[in-house]
Amino acid sequence: QQKQYQPGEQQQEQQQQQQHQHRESAEDDRNERRRQMFRRVNKLDVSVEDSGKFESGVDVSEEPDIILSGSDDDDINTVYFVQPVRYNGHAVYKSQSNSFLYYVRYAENEGGRWQIGQPNGGVKNDQPIAFVNADADYPYEVATWQAWLVYDKAERDWVRQSKINTYRGDCVVNIEGALHDDVNGEWGILPLSYASRPVFEKLDRNQQRMM
Structure with missing residues (x-):
């Protein structure tokens, strides 16, 4: 069933639709500019050499x-x-x-x-x-x-x-002065992170891993 409009209502609805389309178009333009900027900054469209030595x-x-x-x-x-x-x-x-x-x-x-x-x-x-x-x-x-x-x-x-x-794979941390003897000594780095920081490990006196 065709919608019945009050005087001026159809024109108002058309204006709202046009405004909505304009906002969507503007947002699309902004997103495209961000995408292009991201590609330029990160050189995603810059070619690398075909081969190396x-x-x-x-x-x-x-x-x-x-x-x-x-x-x-x-x-x-x-x-x-x-x-x-x-x-x-x-x-x-x-x-x-x-x-x-x-x-x-x-x-x-x-x-x-x-x-x-x-x-x-x-x-x-x-x-x-x-x-x-x-x-x-x-x-x-x-x-x-x-x-x-x-x-x-x-x-x-x-x-x-x-x-x-x-x-560096040989990165180590040395701890001294801890009350628990197993904590003292050299800790080696692992390919892990916690709270955006590297994780280190060490073997205790029972050869159990500590991190």
Whole structure:
């Protein structure tokens, strides 16, 4: 049944619909500008070089492994073991799931980034699962304010994960003066975080883990 309007009511309803459509359009424009700004700031549309230069037989006996923690993706929070190779003049690291952590350069002098490749994907410049725009010599030198981006498979888009941090695998904390003797001593870092801080562990006198 067709709606019956009072005098002037139909015009008022049409005006309200137009105002609603205008607000939706303005909000869509703002969201698109935010999306484009996000892509520019994080260089999502800047191409990386097609390939890099490998160096093999590198002595890494003095190089620490890398621990990454703080990600919402548990597959990323792990130990990356230093490898006896270099790529683009930087160290290369590999996790137990065969994901590599390595440095790639942007094309056209746009700097470079540290990125994590697909599991079993080797060292390839394209299709990383996570990266951080940082020209640091080593991953543990990436500043805490430099946020990582992780690819969200469900959303099919990149998401910013500002709580991810990278640490030297040989990072330790020494505690002295505690009343409980098991607390005193050296604590080693784990690929875990709590309240955005790294977690350390130690074995007590019974060889039980403490964190």
